[in-house]
Amino acid sequence: MTGNALWLIASLLVLGLLPLGLVLRLGAIRLPLVFSGKVKVRDIALSRTSWPEDEKKVSNAFDNQFQLPVLYAVAVFIALAMGPGLLEVVLGWAFVVSRYGHAAIHITSNHIFRRFWAYCIGLGLLWALWLWLIIRWVMLLASGVSA
Template sequence: MAPWLIAAILTQGALALGLLWYLGTIRIPMVMRGEVRIDDIALERKGWPKREWQASNAFDNQFQLPVLFYVGAGLALYFGPTSLEVALAWLFVVTRYAHAFVHITDNHVIRRFAAYFAGLLLLCLFWLDLAVRLVLSL
């Protein structure tokens, strides 16, 4: 089971790195073409257009719930992951990809929230499972 959980962790990490790459493909050309002045973005984000904000927010979101996912996945690896934990991990990762996709496309708030909330529920189940395993191992 451990290789499948590690694959989920790497897939989640790939999402963050992919979003960062995408953000670079937006930012660098805008600066190079002079559409965005460096002085306007040096200290705050207000100088960026909406498309950049969407991508930037999608990237920033990878350091919220996913941080708890990484910690939980590390604990699961320590205990020896169960098939339930691997399934919950993969479902969580799918919701993060859905959330990011909505964020960088039409940014439909209801759909984005639905993906976020589904991921939150899956993460809560993941942590509950880990807590039960800890209590049972005492």
């Protein structure tokens, strides 16, 4: 396995820590609220509306980790199958940093304009990665490489 492959896998592992950290934070917020009786289980069983704002911020940030990051994981596996280059590694790590930035904004100030730009940066990086992978795939096909 090449160094680029190891760095790309590392980016995916670091990205995987983000939802794990967010779910721990959710537990730290939710459990005391439920055990203290401030939030009733029946009020949250089918709807999130009874949770306080801080919980909603973290919960929404957690949910976001199952959107663009899923496409990133697929891109990583495709890159690994083709043999990743430095560009994939750089785009990948930049995407991971953008996701941490987006989540940090989401769970703190939740400043919509900043959060939007953090999201757009990540989306742009993901688009660039996917386009590059498609270009590489077409070049591999054109060169006569077979499965």
